Amino acid sequence: MKNDFPQNRRLFLQTGTLAAAGWLAGKSLLSSGSALAADRTDTAPDAGDGKRPLKLALASYTLRKFSLEETLAMTRRVGLTAICLKSFHLPLDASEKQIAETRQKVAQAGLTLYGGGVIVLRNREQIDQAFDYAKSAGMKRIIGAPTVETLPLINEKIQQYDIEVAIHNHGPGDKHFPTPDVAYEKIKKFDPRFGLCHDVGHTVRYGKDPVAITEKCADRMLDVHMKDVTSATRKGRATPCGRGVVDIPTLLRALIKTGYKGYLAFEYESDPNDPLPGLAESVGYVRGVLDTL
């Protein structure tokens, strides 16, 4: 009901869907920079995540149809303070100058640029490029899609660059690493900075239990792609967290219990042209779980 709250109090809060609207209209309402200027961009909005037992972030594949500026604005809008950039927002062949500009934009938005990916790491050229890219961008972690054959080379580069690599599992159809436990067996002998990015949705779509995998692979768990899916089969589709079949409270309990220190990176794959509501619902759901555990 009508009240005396200051309405519309921060222009910035509007930018998410304004960005979508601008995108739909074929132009970016953020391109003038005015929306960013309307808010303090040196610190991210406080949604209380600092007090929660797990760190939250965005996997920017979620916003693959949007510009970097729009992506940063939407990330802030849902109150996330860290981001893993997909190549849509920072091309793998970006120049040093482009990388520096992007790094600065992320910092100015008050966000931590903690990683890049998912990046394919299936030959020497891709691997060399990825490590140089991550180093220039100040990323501490590459979320990667290697093959068994490229693991030794990647391990060398991890030691050379002091950059972590987390192998991303891709569920049914992924002949290399459908679930994290498959990758876990192959990297045990390598540097401890060689670990896993557990894509929870793909694990469930493969018919495996993400909680058991979280416990089994705890010492190599470096990143998590947080999502929900409509069924525990290859036909499972992405859906906002809390609507699908993933037992998220039990999963988050297991992550906390096993001392997980990485990010829960939201990767909301549906509604690519208008992902903000589904992303926001997912972030809200996980916060609700964390506040109740």
Added chain:
Amino acid sequence: MKNDFPQNRRLFLQTGTLAAAGWLAGKSLLSSGSALAADRTDTAPDAGDGKRPLKLALASYTLRKFSLEETLAMTRRVGLTAICLKSFHLPLDASEKQIAETRQKVAQAGLTLYGGGVIVLRNREQIDQAFDYAKSAGMKRIIGAPTVETLPLINEKIQQYDIEVAIHNHGPGDKHFPTPDVAYEKIKKFDPRFGLCHDVGHTVRYGKDPVAITEKCADRMLDVHMKDVTSATRKGRATPCGRGVVDIPTLLRALIKTGYKGYLAFEYESDPNDPLPGLAESVGYVRGVLDTL
């Protein structure tokens, strides 16, 4: 990361922000009806709320800048299955024909039209109109803003129409019923269908404990306006659930423990021109809490 999920699987899922985009462009993308037609509208999308211990709904004041059609689409998009209509979406002086059409549209969207309000009930004319309106619309409950003086007349009408009235508290600045416990004392002697709509945000802004009020007033609790606020003072502003100072897990535990059977109706007051992300985050948060209690 790119996967083999069917993307963009239901046009309907897009309609929320498309509606916002259309609104911003000065036209409704929903006006053709095509977006509604793209989805089954006889049942609401299943977000799993049927298995949760409290019923969720929308207080349509949240979407006061949007048409009825846009409002129904956005309500469905966040997976809510019940709605309380504010006068923006069904004017209090609507004709019988208008009311019948609206009732039909809500039903065709697969939603339960459980109530109307907040409706001012401060004189006989307003009270007569409200009960006739609610009866025609098939509403079981009026969320009302009466005065102490009009309570006896409202009580008579409740008995005559068999329609519940829930007094809405409005916090600081509300000279009649700032918090539910004030109203509770005044209605104890009246029909048990005369009860309360607990606006949690306004109670907190008044500096009172919504959990204690939930317990104290349990036998007259008919409706809840669910929200969060940035501080427990009159300066508190609306914010997505989970970001503010309201202890929502404890509140929901108290509602369940006291056997609350009504709705948690989301009333997200910020970002009136673009409320969908904040609403979605709030709905997600409450689902996360309910799934973890």
